[in-house]
Amino acid sequence: MENVAITGAGVISSVGLGLDGFIDGLEAGRTGTRRAPWARPDEGRHAWYSPVPDFDPRRWLDERTVTGTVEFSQYAVIAADQALEMAGLEPSSDTGVVFGTAMAGASALAGAQHLLETEGPAAVPRKLQIQAWANLAAGHIAMRHGLHGPLMTVSTACAAGLDALGYAVRLVRSGEADVVIAGGSEHAFSEVLYQAQLNYGMSGGVEDPRLATMPFDTRRSGLVEGAGAAMFVLEGLDHARARGAEVLGVVSGYANVSDAFHPSAPEPSGRWEAESMMRAIRQAGCEPADVDGIVAHATSTPKGDDAEIAAINTVFGDRPDSLHVTSLKGNVGHTGGASGAMGVAVALHVLRSGRLPHLPTTEQPEPAARFHIVTERPTVADFSVIQVNSFGFAGQDSSMVLRRA
Incomplete structure (x- = not known):
């Protein structure tokens, strides 16, 4: 493909x-x-x-x-x-x-x-x-x-x-x-x-x-x-x-699945959000261990964030030092239909610079997260695979995997 x-x-x-x-x-x-x-x-x-x-x-x-x-x-x-x-x-x-x-x-x-x-x-x-x-x-x-x-x-x-x-x-x-x-x-x-x-x-x-x-x-x-x-x-x-173009990044996997649970609330276990992430990873031809960072949907709503944390934990297991996760909502708010696309813009920056931006308003990270929530300052690492999540009302669960060219 x-x-x-x-x-x-x-x-x-x-x-x-x-x-x-x-x-x-x-x-x-x-x-x-x-x-x-x-x-x-x-x-x-x-x-x-x-x-x-x-x-x-x-x-x-x-x-x-x-x-x-x-x-x-x-x-x-x-x-x-x-x-x-x-x-x-x-x-x-x-x-x-x-x-x-x-x-x-x-x-x-x-x-x-x-x-x-x-x-x-x-x-x-x-x-x-x-x-x-x-x-x-x-x-x-x-x-x-x-x-x-x-x-x-x-x-x-x-x-x-x-x-x-x-x-x-x-x-x-x-x-x-x-x-x-x-x-x-x-x-x-x-x-x-x-x-x-x-x-x-x-x-x-x-x-x-x-x-x-x-x-x-x-x-x-x-x-x-x-x-x-x-x-x-x-x-x-x-x-x-x-044509000699500079390649900012490569889309290697994408998936969209339905929660089929509720008009606004996600399925609490994050089961279908996890499924969309896994399908995108499989389409990209990689394993969860290959993903270095995530630009999460993370709406800042209690139910929404709980479900996404559960989904990331399900897909990636315990990776407190090697899986770095951020979101844009503390910077730009919830930009609705633009939010996932903005997340891709962040992913391209991370792949090119090795710097994953932090969450500027998050100071007390959820203890349930078995991954590194990036606070205080950007995380610097050798990022080669970034995943972007975008989860919408009516159970619109989408995820994309991007790689360095």
């Missing part, structure tokens, strides 16, 4: 723009958590989010594209441009695009409903449908570059970005496309969405922003919603080498 090379990466995040800016933010232990506009601390309503700061799409996009899109599409288009530039590639007309998102333009819909109720029908944006529909991000990437290859959008909750990459890998391996632009994006901020999370117990509403998102910490109470995108250029390894 052909390995698939990643030759370009682009990132929009709350801690930095571009792959280098993103990595610099992680290495510095930066966190993007900010007080949300709908917080009312004087009333005891402590709300936090992790937005992309000072984002002006007109720095990169023409006026027509800006007015016809909202943030989730804008992030994806800009990150795709970054990835293509890094890859040194002018895409051909048959290049494919595969995109993942969980909420797409949900915040735009919420905003439009508010305008309808407060200002009347004429205030509803006339381009609302083309701004909010999930497939428009991929569509704008294709239109921007004149692409006529496979065009696909997946919405598998928080696994969407990783599943988009997994589908892109299959397109390359099958020969349906020589090159695919793939990844995920998210921007789902609004008071009504936050209140729903709070009512459902997904967010803790704590007063201290550093306690708002604490992956694998014994004190964790819930997630912080984040925004951003990560997009990549994928191509066959031989194709990449033939």
Whole structure:
């Protein structure tokens, strides 16, 4: 089975723009958590989010594209441009695009409903449908570059970005496309969405922003919603080498399985999360002992982290000194459909630099973990195989294995 090379990466995040800016933010232990506009601390309503700061799409996009899109599409288009530039590639007309998102333009819909109720029908944006529909991000990437290859959008909750990459890998391996632009994006901020999370117990509403998102910490109470995108250029390894491209990393295994347990909670034993990890490892042609590091999903919710810790323990056994595990949620919050793709961006950095970023807000790691949870500072090691997990609502359990080229 052909390995698939990643030759370009682009990132929009709350801690930095571009792959280098993103990595610099992680290495510095930066966190993007900010007080949300709908917080009312004087009333005891402590709300936090992790937005992309000072984002002006007109720095990169023409006026027509800006007015016809909202943030989730804008992030994806800009990150795709970054990835293509890094890859040194002018895409051909048959290049494919595969995109993942969980909420797409949900915040735009919420905003439009508010305008309808407060200002009347004429205030509803006339381009609302083309701004909010999930497939428009991929569509704008294709239109921007004149692409006529496979065009696909997946919405598998928080696994969407990783599943988009997994589908892109299959397109390359099958020969349906020589090159695919793939990844995920998210921007789902609004008071009504936050209140729903709070009512459902997904967010803790704590007063201290550093306690708002604490992956694998014994004190964790819930997630912080984040925004951003990560997009990549994928191509066959031989194709990449033939054109003299620098290979950032190789996707050698990917799997997606269903929990079939609950609309939001994972199966408590982590059985099916472990199964997705094992299938990805087997497809990669390696053993659990070959995996050096994991970019975990680690949402900072009590049930979610417990299940993933159990799954990692099941797959890898006792490896407190040789299996190093991190997560991005303490830095950028939970970026929904972009989270797995952002994890792949981290994996590429680790494979190239030998540095696995730490969890900046985690200080009291779960004692149940039989692996090294990376806190305080990045871990430096000879990393050659990294696994990325992405687990979404409705039991969307996905995992990917990446190697050095």
